[in-house]
Amino acid sequence: MANVQTPDALLLKSYVAGDENALATLIKRHQSKIYGFIYSKVSDRDIADDIFQDTFIKVIKTLKSNSYNEEGKFLPWVMRIAHNLIVDHFRRNKKMPMSRDTEEYSVFSYMSDNEPNIEARMITNQIEKDLQKLIMELPDDQREVLMMRIYQDLSFKEISDLTGVSINTALGRMRYALMNLRKIIEKNKIILTN
Numbered sequence: 001m002a003n004v005q006t007p008d009a010l011l012l013k014s015y016v017a018g019d020e021n022a023l024a025t026l027i028k029r030h031q032s033k034i035y036g037f038i039y040s041k042v043s044d045r046d047i048a049d050d051i052f053q054d055t056f057i058k059v060i061k062t063l064k065s066n067s068y069n070e071e072g073k074f075l076p077w078v079m080r081i082a083h084n085l086i087v088d089h090f091r092r093n094k095k096m097p098m099s100r101d102t103e104e105y106s107v108f109s110y111m112s113d114n115e116p117n118i119e120a121r122m123i124t125n126q127i128e129k130d131l132q133k134l135i136m137e138l139p140d141d142q143r144e145v146l147m148m149r150i151y152q153d154l155s156f157k158e159i160s161d162l163t164g165v166s167i168n169t170a171l172g173r174m175r176y177a178l179m180n181l182r183k184i185i186e187k188n189k190i191i192l193t194n
Contacts, residue, residue, distance in 0.1 A: 006025070008026060008029075008073070008074040008075070009074070011023070011025055011026050012026070012063065012068065012074060014026050015063060015148065016063055016066065016129065017066075020184075023059075023060070024076065027056060028152060030074070030075050031052075033079075033153060033154065034052065034055065034075075034078055034079065034082055035048060035052050035082075035153050036081050036151055036152045036153075037079055037082060037148070037151075037152045037154075038051045038055070038086060040147050040151050040152065041086045042089065044087060045097050047089065049090060049146065051082060051085050051086060051111055052082070053084045054083050054085050055078060055085055056078075058085070059078055060082050073158075073161065075158060076158050076161035076162055079154075079158070079162050080162060081098055083162065100159065113123075134181055134184050135147070136183065137180075137183070138177050138180055140174045142174075142177035142180065143177065144173075144180075145159055145163070145173040145174045145177060146163065146168050146173075146174060146177040146181075148163075149174055153184075156170045156174075158173055
């Protein structure tokens with residue numbers, strides 16, 4: 001029986017061999033990262049749900065047709081599928097993603113289980129909105145790495161696999177993103193704490 005410690009590759013083999021539960025375990029293990037990645041790009045829960053489902057329909061089709069390349073790691077592979085579906089979505093709708101300022105989603109909601117009081121939640125939401133606006137001012141390549149690292153909690157290896165750049169380039173972009181954010185904050189005299 002599959003448990004949390006079972007490596008992704010073994011779960012994939014089990015699924016291909018007919019164990020449907022193995023895929024459910026994989027989805028459960030990675031769904032927050034994958035969904036977070038999709039949502040950060042589309043800023044709409046319904047669209048994110050659709051793309052998330054389409055991603056796993058594609059995953060299942062690929063696995064069932066035995067055309068999955070075992071050398072690739074499962075999570076970066078699924079993220080690439082999701083990324084391509086997101087690109088397709090924007091091509092179809094002929095518009096680029098907007099900042100998710102108006103959404104209820106907040107990265108802070110994942111940091112704690114205790115429900116903050118209303119005042120603290122309003123401050124937290126305002127800080128997040130301000131931060132989102134600042135992040136949108138960064139160059140695309142820096143913003144992408146920052147979002148993947150902070151919002152999807154991806155490792156630099158995973159970011160490197162997904163973006164097709166070396167780990168050093170990904171690290172460099174993250175460093176420049178943080179330096180630029182600091183400059184923007186200082187230039188605008190923004191206070192991000194209460």
